[in-house]
Amino acid sequence: MSDSVELVEVGPRDGLQNESVLLSAETKIRFVNALSRVGHTRIEATAFVSPARVPQMADAFEVMTGIHRREGVRYSALVPNEKGLERALDAGTEEIAVFTATSDTFNRKNTGVGLEDSFKRLAGVVTEALTRKVLVRGYLSTILHCPYEGRIDPTLTVRLTERLLDLGCYEVSLGETLGRAVPGQIRSLCADLTSAGILGRCAGHFHDTYGLGIANILEALNAGIRTFDASAGGLGGCPYAPGAAGNVATEDLLYLFQEEGMAVAPELARQVAATALIESALARPLPGKTYRAMGCDEGDG
């Protein structure tokens, strides 16, 4: 596997959004700045969402305007609607992410409207963002399993991915939101995306609920996906997906890629330092295995 791979560090957004301990904007800014020093090229820094629905993201403007924008790093923000887009643009955001999910019920729980209305809403955001010269990434959640509707038809996932790309998203991050998928299902979905000619514009976004996040990433990697979302220390979870665990831990992916001899920009030791900062702020042990093992190594000398 002499190849290169890109990570999108989503810890400051997907990782933190469900943490009940409310962190100060200053802490989040220090976290994003530490991640910038890791060597990441892409960091999802915050979300311009309803503070009532996601209190942890109420300080999105402060965070986005407070971080040190390091050259070579793209800082993105999740945006649910045109109001969020305006706030993001005011804060100087250069890339936004819009989101939807394959299932009607999941969309309703997450955004208050069903699948088609969710698409209508995000289409308006995408069009406006592109007019304003802002890059747009699409998130498609529940690509294979929905907590409410069960198994998802992969042809629906492929069709919705195509629609997001057609709208103008430069990339679609495929969210295996529940972490229920197994490698065989990922292989099959990737084959469908390849047949549709769109696999090269997809990123993988895996959660580790059943311990299969890394195995699923390896399957997606074998199929040709080269961009993966991950969060510092395995931060994360989803309030609309009961029992779903955090994102795949950035350190575990960095360790894997490094040991497999793949080119990847972020440096593992610096990542561990950035993660230690946020773990200390949250005052709870993060689940990432490599992060724990390296912390333990350090402790032992």
Next chain:
Amino acid sequence: MSDSVELVEVGPRDGLQNESVLLSAETKIRFVNALSRVGHTRIEATAFVSPARVPQMADAFEVMTGIHRREGVRYSALVPNEKGLERALDAGTEEIAVFTATSDTFNRKNTGVGLEDSFKRLAGVVTEALTRKVLVRGYLSTILHCPYEGRIDPTLTVRLTERLLDLGCYEVSLGETLGRAVPGQIRSLCADLTSAGILGRCAGHFHDTYGLGIANILEALNAGIRTFDASAGGLGGCPYAPGAAGNVATEDLLYLFQEEGMAVAPELARQVAATALIESALARPLPGKTYRAMGCDEGDG
């Protein structure tokens, strides 16, 4: 992957041996009996080792004679020397496991003697055990990485595996003791074992230190290995391998195999119940992801 796979539940031995909370023999007997009800065909129940070195295993005789021997289940015990073998035989043990490691230093730390002396010692045990009509399994630790000697030459691992088989072990469990290996290294080692014509007599024993246990198992599975060691809830760790985490969790493997449509005897829901028993006795949360997710599902109704 319409195929069958066999698990060896090593929680009562490899899982518990380093737990500092000393459990009663009665608790261990209840744990093994619960594992028997899961549908396991092979359970490593205890170790007839020095009580001074491994206090948790001081009650090996009580455990081995106290468990309910369910039909269709083979109960094995780790045995380091002829004294241990005699105690195991007195307790009616039908299968023993002998162990060594690829590295001189690791052997010295673990058993007090180097590699060749370790082989001499275990050869005596194997010969005697076979004479007494007891099945013998071999463990080979540090197959790719040693905490003291670093990377291990895979040709050494292959040669030592052959020697264990030649001595009369019916199977060698390949211990990736540190959990440092990545799938590419497993693929390469399995290819060497296949060339040597002995892969079919090997089992995989993976630890999850860097979160790669399942990914490594999938690689070994693809290469043709069909027997894997795992421990309830991901119990385990190794005192002679600083920072090494527990075994791959039995529940994660059962979830994976079940969802991939492979035939495997143990039932996931019953496994979760058995693991809950030992978690409660240890009074610490176990790391297994599927175990946690299923516990969470149950909690939420």
